[in-house]
Amino acid sequence: MATTTRRDVVHALLDRYGRTYAEEAGIRLKDTPQPLYRLLVLASLLSARIRADIAVATARELAEAGMRDPRRMAEATWQQRVDALGRGGYRRYDERTATQLGDGAELVLDRYGGDLRKLRDQAGGDVEGIRRSLQDFPGVGPAGADIFLREAQAVWPQVAPFFDDKALQGARALDLPTTPAGLLRAADGAQPAVLAAALVRAALDKKAPEAVREAARAA
Structure with a gap:
Protein backbone atom coordinates (compact mmCIF):
# COMPACT_ATOMS: atom_id res chain seq x y z
CA MET A 1 0.00 0.00 0.00
CA TYR A 21 -13.47 33.73 1.30
CA ALA A 22 -13.19 36.76 -0.99
CA GLU A 23 -13.97 34.54 -3.96
CA GLU A 24 -16.96 33.07 -2.16
CA ALA A 25 -18.21 36.59 -1.35
CA GLY A 26 -18.05 37.55 -5.02
CA ILE A 27 -15.04 39.84 -4.63
CA ARG A 28 -12.73 39.80 -7.63
CA LEU A 29 -9.73 40.73 -5.58
CA LYS A 30 -7.35 43.18 -7.21
CA ASP A 31 -4.86 45.71 -5.88
CA THR A 32 -7.38 48.51 -6.42
CA PRO A 33 -9.46 50.52 -3.93
CA GLN A 34 -12.92 48.99 -4.26
CA PRO A 35 -12.13 45.27 -3.89
CA LEU A 36 -9.69 46.01 -1.06
CA TYR A 37 -12.40 47.93 0.77
CA ARG A 38 -14.88 45.11 0.21
CA LEU A 39 -12.29 42.73 1.65
CA LEU A 40 -12.00 44.93 4.75
CA VAL A 41 -15.78 44.76 5.20
CA LEU A 42 -15.69 40.99 4.75
CA ALA A 43 -12.87 40.64 7.29
CA SER A 44 -14.84 42.69 9.79
CA LEU A 45 -17.93 40.53 9.32
CA LEU A 46 -15.97 37.28 9.52
CA SER A 47 -14.26 38.26 12.76
CA ALA A 48 -17.49 38.28 14.77
CA ARG A 49 -18.80 35.18 16.56
CA ILE A 50 -21.05 34.19 13.68
CA ARG A 51 -20.95 31.47 11.05
CA ALA A 52 -18.62 32.15 8.14
CA ASP A 53 -21.32 31.43 5.55
CA ILE A 54 -23.56 34.10 7.10
CA ALA A 55 -20.72 36.64 7.08
CA VAL A 56 -19.98 35.85 3.42
CA ALA A 57 -23.67 36.13 2.46
CA THR A 58 -23.90 39.44 4.29
CA ALA A 59 -20.86 40.84 2.50
CA ARG A 60 -22.57 39.95 -0.78
CA GLU A 61 -25.79 41.60 0.37
CA LEU A 62 -24.04 44.85 1.30
CA ALA A 63 -22.40 44.94 -2.13
CA GLU A 64 -25.68 44.21 -3.90
CA ALA A 65 -27.25 47.06 -1.93
CA GLY A 66 -24.66 49.39 -3.48
CA MET A 67 -22.29 49.66 -0.51
CA ARG A 68 -19.23 48.59 -2.49
CA ASP A 69 -16.90 51.44 -1.58
CA PRO A 70 -16.34 53.56 1.52
CA ARG A 71 -18.12 56.62 0.14
CA ARG A 72 -21.29 54.72 -0.63
CA MET A 73 -21.09 52.93 2.69
CA ALA A 74 -20.73 56.24 4.50
CA GLU A 75 -23.54 57.85 2.51
CA ALA A 76 -25.94 54.99 3.21
CA THR A 77 -28.22 55.56 6.17
CA TRP A 78 -27.76 53.57 9.34
CA GLN A 79 -31.11 51.88 8.65
CA GLN A 80 -30.06 50.92 5.12
CA ARG A 81 -26.99 49.23 6.56
CA VAL A 82 -29.07 47.47 9.23
CA ASP A 83 -31.52 46.25 6.60
CA ALA A 84 -28.75 44.87 4.37
CA LEU A 85 -27.14 43.13 7.34
CA GLY A 86 -30.48 41.60 8.25
CA ARG A 87 -31.08 40.32 4.73
CA GLY A 88 -27.70 38.63 4.88
CA GLY A 89 -28.65 36.90 8.13
CA TYR A 90 -26.34 39.02 10.28
CA ARG A 91 -29.11 39.87 12.76
CA ARG A 92 -27.34 39.16 16.01
CA TYR A 93 -24.93 42.07 15.58
CA ASP A 94 -26.76 44.17 12.99
CA GLU A 95 -27.23 47.45 14.88
CA ARG A 96 -23.70 47.64 16.30
CA THR A 97 -22.16 46.50 13.02
CA ALA A 98 -24.15 49.08 11.03
CA THR A 99 -22.58 51.79 13.17
CA GLN A 100 -19.11 50.28 12.88
CA LEU A 101 -19.35 50.03 9.10
CA GLY A 102 -20.33 53.68 8.83
CA ASP A 103 -17.55 54.83 11.15
CA GLY A 104 -15.02 52.59 9.43
CA ALA A 105 -15.96 53.93 6.01
CA GLU A 106 -15.43 57.49 7.25
CA LEU A 107 -12.01 56.49 8.57
CA VAL A 108 -10.99 54.96 5.23
CA LEU A 109 -12.02 58.18 3.50
CA ASP A 110 -10.49 60.60 5.98
CA ARG A 111 -7.19 58.84 6.61
CA TYR A 112 -6.53 57.08 3.29
CA GLY A 113 -8.64 58.93 0.74
CA GLY A 114 -10.68 55.77 0.23
CA ASP A 115 -7.64 53.74 -0.82
CA LEU A 116 -6.31 51.04 1.49
CA ARG A 117 -3.14 50.77 -0.57
CA LYS A 118 -2.10 53.94 1.24
CA LEU A 119 -2.39 52.08 4.55
CA ARG A 120 -0.02 49.43 3.21
CA ASP A 121 2.38 52.01 1.82
CA GLN A 122 2.41 54.10 4.99
CA ALA A 123 3.44 50.96 6.86
CA GLY A 124 6.23 50.42 4.33
CA GLY A 125 4.74 47.02 3.49
CA ASP A 126 5.61 45.80 7.00
CA VAL A 127 3.16 43.07 8.00
CA GLU A 128 2.99 44.01 11.67
CA GLY A 129 2.60 47.68 10.79
CA ILE A 130 -0.27 46.90 8.43
CA ARG A 131 -1.81 44.61 11.04
CA ARG A 132 -1.74 47.36 13.68
CA SER A 133 -3.24 49.95 11.34
CA LEU A 134 -6.08 47.64 10.31
CA GLN A 135 -7.11 47.38 13.95
CA ASP A 136 -7.89 51.10 13.99
CA PHE A 137 -11.08 50.29 12.10
CA PRO A 138 -14.13 49.71 14.30
CA GLY A 139 -14.95 46.02 14.52
CA VAL A 140 -11.55 44.91 13.23
CA GLY A 141 -9.48 43.37 16.00
CA PRO A 142 -6.46 41.08 15.74
CA ALA A 143 -8.55 38.28 14.20
CA GLY A 144 -10.09 40.61 11.62
CA ALA A 145 -6.68 42.02 10.69
CA ASP A 146 -5.37 38.49 10.22
CA ILE A 147 -8.33 37.59 8.00
CA PHE A 148 -7.67 40.64 5.84
CA LEU A 149 -3.96 39.87 5.49
CA ARG A 150 -4.62 36.18 4.86
CA GLU A 151 -6.75 37.07 1.84
CA ALA A 152 -4.93 40.24 0.73
CA GLN A 153 -1.67 38.32 0.27
CA ALA A 154 -3.12 37.21 -3.08
CA VAL A 155 -2.57 40.76 -4.37
CA TRP A 156 -0.09 42.11 -1.81
CA PRO A 157 2.98 39.90 -2.36
CA GLN A 158 4.94 41.84 0.25
CA VAL A 159 2.87 40.25 3.03
CA ALA A 160 3.01 36.69 1.65
CA PRO A 161 3.23 34.02 2.81
Whole structure:
Protein backbone atom coordinates (compact mmCIF):
# COMPACT_ATOMS: atom_id res chain seq x y z
CA MET A 1 0.00 0.00 0.00
CA ALA A 2 1.41 3.40 -0.99
CA THR A 3 2.23 5.84 1.79
CA THR A 4 0.11 8.98 1.97
CA THR A 5 2.41 12.01 1.92
CA ARG A 6 1.89 15.53 3.17
CA ARG A 7 1.71 16.63 -0.43
CA ASP A 8 -1.14 14.16 -0.99
CA VAL A 9 -2.97 15.63 2.01
CA VAL A 10 -2.53 19.20 0.76
CA HIS A 11 -3.76 18.28 -2.71
CA ALA A 12 -6.85 16.66 -1.20
CA LEU A 13 -7.37 19.70 1.03
CA LEU A 14 -7.19 22.08 -1.91
CA ASP A 15 -9.49 19.93 -4.02
CA ARG A 16 -12.11 20.06 -1.29
CA TYR A 17 -11.66 23.51 0.23
CA GLY A 18 -9.44 25.45 -2.17
CA ARG A 19 -11.28 28.74 -2.49
CA THR A 20 -10.77 32.02 -0.70
CA TYR A 21 -13.47 33.73 1.30
CA ALA A 22 -13.19 36.76 -0.99
CA GLU A 23 -13.97 34.54 -3.96
CA GLU A 24 -16.96 33.07 -2.16
CA ALA A 25 -18.21 36.59 -1.35
CA GLY A 26 -18.05 37.55 -5.02
CA ILE A 27 -15.04 39.84 -4.63
CA ARG A 28 -12.73 39.80 -7.63
CA LEU A 29 -9.73 40.73 -5.58
CA LYS A 30 -7.35 43.18 -7.21
CA ASP A 31 -4.86 45.71 -5.88
CA THR A 32 -7.38 48.51 -6.42
CA PRO A 33 -9.46 50.52 -3.93
CA GLN A 34 -12.92 48.99 -4.26
CA PRO A 35 -12.13 45.27 -3.89
CA LEU A 36 -9.69 46.01 -1.06
CA TYR A 37 -12.40 47.93 0.77
CA ARG A 38 -14.88 45.11 0.21
CA LEU A 39 -12.29 42.73 1.65
CA LEU A 40 -12.00 44.93 4.75
CA VAL A 41 -15.78 44.76 5.20
CA LEU A 42 -15.69 40.99 4.75
CA ALA A 43 -12.87 40.64 7.29
CA SER A 44 -14.84 42.69 9.79
CA LEU A 45 -17.93 40.53 9.32
CA LEU A 46 -15.97 37.28 9.52
CA SER A 47 -14.26 38.26 12.76
CA ALA A 48 -17.49 38.28 14.77
CA ARG A 49 -18.80 35.18 16.56
CA ILE A 50 -21.05 34.19 13.68
CA ARG A 51 -20.95 31.47 11.05
CA ALA A 52 -18.62 32.15 8.14
CA ASP A 53 -21.32 31.43 5.55
CA ILE A 54 -23.56 34.10 7.10
CA ALA A 55 -20.72 36.64 7.08
CA VAL A 56 -19.98 35.85 3.42
CA ALA A 57 -23.67 36.13 2.46
CA THR A 58 -23.90 39.44 4.29
CA ALA A 59 -20.86 40.84 2.50
CA ARG A 60 -22.57 39.95 -0.78
CA GLU A 61 -25.79 41.60 0.37
CA LEU A 62 -24.04 44.85 1.30
CA ALA A 63 -22.40 44.94 -2.13
CA GLU A 64 -25.68 44.21 -3.90
CA ALA A 65 -27.25 47.06 -1.93
CA GLY A 66 -24.66 49.39 -3.48
CA MET A 67 -22.29 49.66 -0.51
CA ARG A 68 -19.23 48.59 -2.49
CA ASP A 69 -16.90 51.44 -1.58
CA PRO A 70 -16.34 53.56 1.52
CA ARG A 71 -18.12 56.62 0.14
CA ARG A 72 -21.29 54.72 -0.63
CA MET A 73 -21.09 52.93 2.69
CA ALA A 74 -20.73 56.24 4.50
CA GLU A 75 -23.54 57.85 2.51
CA ALA A 76 -25.94 54.99 3.21
CA THR A 77 -28.22 55.56 6.17
CA TRP A 78 -27.76 53.57 9.34
CA GLN A 79 -31.11 51.88 8.65
CA GLN A 80 -30.06 50.92 5.12
CA ARG A 81 -26.99 49.23 6.56
CA VAL A 82 -29.07 47.47 9.23
CA ASP A 83 -31.52 46.25 6.60
CA ALA A 84 -28.75 44.87 4.37
CA LEU A 85 -27.14 43.13 7.34
CA GLY A 86 -30.48 41.60 8.25
CA ARG A 87 -31.08 40.32 4.73
CA GLY A 88 -27.70 38.63 4.88
CA GLY A 89 -28.65 36.90 8.13
CA TYR A 90 -26.34 39.02 10.28
CA ARG A 91 -29.11 39.87 12.76
CA ARG A 92 -27.34 39.16 16.01
CA TYR A 93 -24.93 42.07 15.58
CA ASP A 94 -26.76 44.17 12.99
CA GLU A 95 -27.23 47.45 14.88
CA ARG A 96 -23.70 47.64 16.30
CA THR A 97 -22.16 46.50 13.02
CA ALA A 98 -24.15 49.08 11.03
CA THR A 99 -22.58 51.79 13.17
CA GLN A 100 -19.11 50.28 12.88
CA LEU A 101 -19.35 50.03 9.10
CA GLY A 102 -20.33 53.68 8.83
CA ASP A 103 -17.55 54.83 11.15
CA GLY A 104 -15.02 52.59 9.43
CA ALA A 105 -15.96 53.93 6.01
CA GLU A 106 -15.43 57.49 7.25
CA LEU A 107 -12.01 56.49 8.57
CA VAL A 108 -10.99 54.96 5.23
CA LEU A 109 -12.02 58.18 3.50
CA ASP A 110 -10.49 60.60 5.98
CA ARG A 111 -7.19 58.84 6.61
CA TYR A 112 -6.53 57.08 3.29
CA GLY A 113 -8.64 58.93 0.74
CA GLY A 114 -10.68 55.77 0.23
CA ASP A 115 -7.64 53.74 -0.82
CA LEU A 116 -6.31 51.04 1.49
CA ARG A 117 -3.14 50.77 -0.57
CA LYS A 118 -2.10 53.94 1.24
CA LEU A 119 -2.39 52.08 4.55
CA ARG A 120 -0.02 49.43 3.21
CA ASP A 121 2.38 52.01 1.82
CA GLN A 122 2.41 54.10 4.99
CA ALA A 123 3.44 50.96 6.86
CA GLY A 124 6.23 50.42 4.33
CA GLY A 125 4.74 47.02 3.49
CA ASP A 126 5.61 45.80 7.00
CA VAL A 127 3.16 43.07 8.00
CA GLU A 128 2.99 44.01 11.67
CA GLY A 129 2.60 47.68 10.79
CA ILE A 130 -0.27 46.90 8.43
CA ARG A 131 -1.81 44.61 11.04
CA ARG A 132 -1.74 47.36 13.68
CA SER A 133 -3.24 49.95 11.34
CA LEU A 134 -6.08 47.64 10.31
CA GLN A 135 -7.11 47.38 13.95
CA ASP A 136 -7.89 51.10 13.99
CA PHE A 137 -11.08 50.29 12.10
CA PRO A 138 -14.13 49.71 14.30
CA GLY A 139 -14.95 46.02 14.52
CA VAL A 140 -11.55 44.91 13.23
CA GLY A 141 -9.48 43.37 16.00
CA PRO A 142 -6.46 41.08 15.74
CA ALA A 143 -8.55 38.28 14.20
CA GLY A 144 -10.09 40.61 11.62
CA ALA A 145 -6.68 42.02 10.69
CA ASP A 146 -5.37 38.49 10.22
CA ILE A 147 -8.33 37.59 8.00
CA PHE A 148 -7.67 40.64 5.84
CA LEU A 149 -3.96 39.87 5.49
CA ARG A 150 -4.62 36.18 4.86
CA GLU A 151 -6.75 37.07 1.84
CA ALA A 152 -4.93 40.24 0.73
CA GLN A 153 -1.67 38.32 0.27
CA ALA A 154 -3.12 37.21 -3.08
CA VAL A 155 -2.57 40.76 -4.37
CA TRP A 156 -0.09 42.11 -1.81
CA PRO A 157 2.98 39.90 -2.36
CA GLN A 158 4.94 41.84 0.25
CA VAL A 159 2.87 40.25 3.03
CA ALA A 160 3.01 36.69 1.65
CA PRO A 161 3.23 34.02 2.81
CA PHE A 162 0.82 34.77 5.64
CA PHE A 163 -0.70 31.98 7.72
CA ASP A 164 -2.55 33.18 10.80
CA ASP A 165 -3.31 31.22 13.96
CA LYS A 166 -6.55 29.79 12.57
CA ALA A 167 -4.79 28.53 9.42
CA LEU A 168 -2.06 26.95 11.54
CA GLN A 169 -4.75 25.30 13.65
CA GLY A 170 -5.97 23.62 10.46
CA ALA A 171 -2.42 22.60 9.59
CA ARG A 172 -1.99 20.94 12.98
CA ALA A 173 -5.31 19.10 12.62
CA LEU A 174 -4.02 17.63 9.35
CA ASP A 175 -0.53 16.88 10.68
CA LEU A 176 0.96 19.33 8.21
CA PRO A 177 3.95 21.63 8.79
CA THR A 178 3.25 24.75 10.82
CA THR A 179 5.87 26.99 9.24
CA PRO A 180 5.22 28.98 6.07
CA ALA A 181 8.18 27.37 4.30
CA GLY A 182 7.05 23.88 5.23
CA LEU A 183 3.47 24.51 4.14
CA LEU A 184 4.56 25.96 0.81
CA ARG A 185 6.80 22.97 0.14
CA ALA A 186 3.91 20.61 0.80
CA ALA A 187 1.59 22.77 -1.31
CA ASP A 188 3.73 22.32 -4.42
CA GLY A 189 3.09 25.74 -5.92
CA ALA A 190 -0.39 26.51 -4.59
CA GLN A 191 -1.16 30.15 -3.91
CA PRO A 192 -0.61 30.98 -0.22
CA ALA A 193 -3.98 32.77 0.06
CA VAL A 194 -5.86 29.74 -1.28
CA LEU A 195 -3.92 27.35 0.94
CA ALA A 196 -4.49 29.52 4.02
CA ALA A 197 -8.23 29.71 3.36
CA ALA A 198 -8.41 25.93 2.88
CA LEU A 199 -6.59 25.38 6.17
CA VAL A 200 -9.02 27.69 7.94
CA ARG A 201 -11.97 25.76 6.56
CA ALA A 202 -10.37 22.57 7.84
CA ALA A 203 -9.99 24.16 11.26
CA LEU A 204 -13.62 25.29 11.37
CA ASP A 205 -15.16 21.97 10.28
CA LYS A 206 -14.53 19.18 12.79
CA LYS A 207 -15.23 16.55 10.15
CA ALA A 208 -12.86 18.07 7.60
CA PRO A 209 -9.50 16.62 8.69
CA GLU A 210 -10.62 12.99 8.46
CA ALA A 211 -12.48 13.65 5.20
CA VAL A 212 -9.34 15.16 3.71
CA ARG A 213 -7.20 12.25 4.89
CA GLU A 214 -9.64 9.75 3.39
CA ALA A 215 -9.56 11.63 0.08
CA ALA A 216 -5.76 11.68 0.17
CA ARG A 217 -5.63 7.93 0.79
CA ALA A 218 -8.07 7.27 -2.04
CA ALA A 219 -6.20 9.39 -4.57
